[in-house]
Amino acid sequence: MRLLSTLLAAVLATVPLSAAATPGVSEREIVVGTISDLSGPTALLGVPVRDGMLMRFEEANAAGGVHGRSVRLAVEDAGYDPKRGILAARKLIQRDRAFAFIANLGTPVVMATMPMVLDAGRLHLFPFSPHEATYSPLHPLKFQVFAPYQEYMEAGTRHMVGRGGYARSCLLYQDDDYGLEVMKGVESGLAQLGKALVTKTSYKRGATDLSSQVARLRAADCDLVVLATVVRETVAAVSEARRIGWEVDMLVTASGYSAQTHELGGAAVEGLYGISVLPHPYAEGASPALAGWIERYRSRFGAAPNVWSVMGYTLADLFVRAAEAAGPTLTAERFAAALEALRSPPDFFGSPQYRFDPTDHLGNRHGRLAQIRNGRWELLTDYLE
Amino acid sequence: MSAPGALRRVAPWLLLLLAAGVWLGPDYALGQATMVATYAIAGLGVVIVVGQAGQVTFGQGALVALGAYAEAVLAGRGVPVILSLPAAVALGAAGGALASLPAWRLGGLYFGMSTLAFALLVEEALVRWEGLTRGAAGLATPALALAGVALDAPLAQALASLATLLCALFFCRRLLASRLGRAWRAVREDEAAAEACGIDAARAKTLAFAVGGALSGLAGALYAHWIGFISPEQFGLMFSFELLMLAFIGGARRLAGAAWGALVIVAIPQGIAVLRDLLPGDWARAAGLEAMLFGAVIVAVVLLRPGGIAGRR
Numbered sequence: 162m163r164l165l166s167t168l169l170a171a172v173l174a175t176v177p178l179s180a181a182a183t184p185g186v187s188e189r190e191i192v193v194g195t196i197s198d199l200s201g202p203t204a205l206l207g208v209p210v211r212d213g214m215l216m217r218f219e220e221a222n223a224a225g226g227v228h229g230r231s232v233r234l235a236v237e238d239a240g241y242d243p244k245r246g247i248l249a250a251r252k253l254i255q256r257d258r259a260f261a262f263i264a265n266l267g268t269p270v271v272m273a274t275m276p277m278v279l280d281a282g283r284l285h286l287f288p289f290s291p292h293e294a295t296y297s298p299l300h301p302l303k304f305q306v307f308a309p310y311q312e313y314m315e316a317g318t319r320h321m322v323g324r325g326g327y328a329r330s331c332l333l334y335q336d337d338d339y340g341l342e343v344m345k346g347v348e349s350g351l352a353q354l355g356k357a358l359v360t361k362t363s364y365k366r367g368a369t370d371l372s373s374q375v376a377r378l379r380a381a382d383c384d385l386v387v388l389a390t391v392v393r394e395t396v397a398a399v400s401e402a403r404r405i406g407w408e409v410d411m412l413v414t415a416s417g418y419s420a421q422t423h424e425l426g427g428a429a430v431e432g433l434y435g436i437s438v439l440p441h442p443y444a445e446g447a448s449p450a451l452a453g454w455i456e457r458y459r460s461r462f463g464a465a466p467n468v469w470s471v472m473g474y475t476l477a478d479l480f481v482r483a484a485e486a487a488g489p490t491l492t493a494e495r496f497a498a499a500l501e502a503l504r505s506p507p508d509f510f511g512s513p514q515y516r517f518d519p520t521d522h523l524g525n526r527h528g529r530l531a532q533i534r535n536g537r538w539e540l541l542t543d544y545l546e
Numbered sequence: 547m548s549a550p551g552a553l554r555r556v557a558p559w560l561l562l563l564l565a566a567g568v569w570l571g572p573d574y575a576l577g578q579a580t581m582v583a584t585y586a587i588a589g590l591g592v593v594i595v596v597g598q599a600g601q602v603t604f605g606q607g608a609l610v611a612l613g614a615y616a617e618a619v620l621a622g623r624g625v626p627v628i629l630s631l632p633a634a635v636a637l638g639a640a641g642g643a644l645a646s647l648p649a650w651r652l653g654g655l656y657f658g659m660s661t662l663a664f665a666l667l668v669e670e671a672l673v674r675w676e677g678l679t680r681g682a683a684g685l686a687t688p689a690l691a692l693a694g695v696a697l698d699a700p701l702a703q704a705l706a707s708l709a710t711l712l713c714a715l716f717f718c719r720r721l722l723a724s725r726l727g728r729a730w731r732a733v734r735e736d737e738a739a740a741e742a743c744g745i746d747a748a749r750a751k752t753l754a755f756a757v758g759g760a761l762s763g764l765a766g767a768l769y770a771h772w773i774g775f776i777s778p779e780q781f782g783l784m785f786s787f788e789l790l791m792l793a794f795i796g797g798a799r800r801l802a803g804a805a806w807g808a809l810v811i812v813a814i815p816q817g818i819a820v821l822r823d824l825l826p827g828d829w830a831r832a833a834g835l836e837a838m839l840f841g842a843v844i845v846a847v848v849l850l851r852p853g854g855i856a857g858r859r
Contacts, residue, residue, distance in 0.1 A: 338681070
């Protein structure tokens with residue numbers, strides 16, 4: 162044990178302690194960490210989010226940086242595994258000395274790493290997890306822009322049912338926290354209209370055959386089916402309904418609002434309603450500003466951007482704006498104060514206006530209604546209050 | 547074990563810890579050590595069941611889950627660790643014994659499939675029993691507290707898990723040298739011959755699963771504290787296969803195999819992640835690079851050391 166202590170002391174002595182007052186901030190550089198999923202079950206989301214953030218930071222650096230400092234994104238791949246997430250967080254805190262963590266991905270990873278990040282006095286910004294703990298209870302260092310599904314599914318269902326006059330609303334949901342969260346929102350939205358779910362049926366994550374669930378919903382004579390599904394299950398559910406000749410209206414959550422839904426589903430998903438928290442960047446019919454952005458992204462990463470690329474870009478943009486507003490002496494406290502005062506301006510993506518204040522660190526609670534028409538998502542409403 | 551022998555065995559581990567500490571920073575290295583030790587304890591359970599008793603198990607992750615949930619539920623209700631930890635170990639052991647019951651009738655891969663079913667049942671129960679486990683939403687676990695002192699510093703966590711691993715290794719070593727250990731090896735080599743010699747094979751197998759389950763439960767309890775948040779998906783089939791892989795890479799027939807296997811499973815991906823940072827430009831961004839390199843390391847280990855790192859060539 163004495164040998165171990167001696168060795169540990171030697172290790173501690175060899176590690177230089179930074180003289181900088183704020184970890185991750187030097188005269189030339191700001192280090193921002195992200196714990197993403199580049200190889201696991203949500204890599205389809207993690208890669209474009211990372212690329213979107215890289216693009217925005219590279220733009221900021223090309224324009225002279227933030228108060229003369231370039232922003233460096235230190236990326237760690239946890240593969241949706243909390244054990245790897247913990248080690249990645251330790252590495253980013255101690256070795257890379259990240260000033261802030263941005264867009265950490267996956268509820269298990271976020272919940273496992275967030276206490277460590279906050280204990281180290283680092284900012285925990287905009288994680289990809291709809292868990293309420295990411296913004297509540299209020300903590301000076303944690304900020305979120307993704308509301309729990311319950312929040313915008315409540316408004317979305319209320320608007321959809323009120324507008325369409327549906328009498329028999331039903332729910333198909335994934336049998337996990339995501340599905341249960343959506344269920345709460347749908348039930349609450351219906352309750353505000355004096356209605357209740359006629360029936361609900363679930364499937365296990367990863368299921369590919371939803372024929373029995375769709376048959377059950379049809380037997381219940383539903384006239385609106387809310388889908389708490391992800392892309393593949395959305396396509397499976399809608400295709401199955403159309404295959405058996407059931408032309409019921411369906412509304413999917415933001416998890417199904419993806420270009421992949423109509424790319425995979427084709428004609429079968431035509432007319433599907435969805436909730437969008439950020440519009441998909443279609444090249445066709447894009448404004449000049451958006452078209453230029455799409456082209457720059459494509460030439461930088463060799464792939465077309467999707468809604469997650471936009472999200473990554475937007476989150477990095479929020480970071481750059483807040484860091485600019487915090488002034489040349491950058492500290493976590495100044496950054497947090499700048500973010501609390503920030504009002505994101507309208508952008509060419511059609512993003513919601515993100516706003517925080519000292520008593521509320523959730524920057525957006527609203528989604529908008531969209532529908533697949535002619536093989537692409539079209540927005541039907543503004544952000545629903 | 548003589549003092550020089552002990553030093554010879556411990557020295558490579560200390561050197562690894564030292565090198566990681568200098569290279570990556572002490573907290574990071576200690577975090578790695580914590581995870582390696584915790585996985586090694588779970589790996590010891592697989593070594594007992596697979597390497598010693600010669601049984602096939604695809605559901606060891608479920609026994610880790612039982613320990614993790616027992617600890618998280620009890621610690622969350624303020625039960626002191628002196629009571630919650632034995633409860634987690636006991637639940638793991640009971641789960642192991644239960645999972646072994648089909649071994650009375652089934653053997654080989656058929657029995658292996660029954661352990662797979664057991665793992666699926668446990669995962670399903672953890673999702674469904676929302677009142678206790680909070681279902682798929684997961685359960686937060688407070689820091690491990692010993693005599694009112696929270697072990698939330700990386701050094702304290704590393705020391706706690708390393709000390710537990712050493713105790714577990716000592717216990718297993720004694721067990722393997724006992725009559726029961728010999729019975730396990732006899733059953734592994736030839737079950738019929740073992741029974742002809744008067745060994746109760748069914749009892750020996752059940753005890754192997756109970757001991758393996760207890761070790762898994764212990765590892766699960768520590769895991770819950772170190773991670774701080776557990777959810778059923780963390781203990782899925784992939785996790786069981788990871789533990790099985792751990793035992794085979796390290797060497798399923800030797801206790802030290804659990805530690806070497808844990809080092810490969812836990813630390814190599816992190817090492818690759820660090821090396822990746824040194825790659826130029828877009829190479830560092832290539833998706834799946836770590837998984838690919840990790841796969842290559844596993845294949846190399848299996849080809850060069852078919853008996854596992856700790857096994858004979």
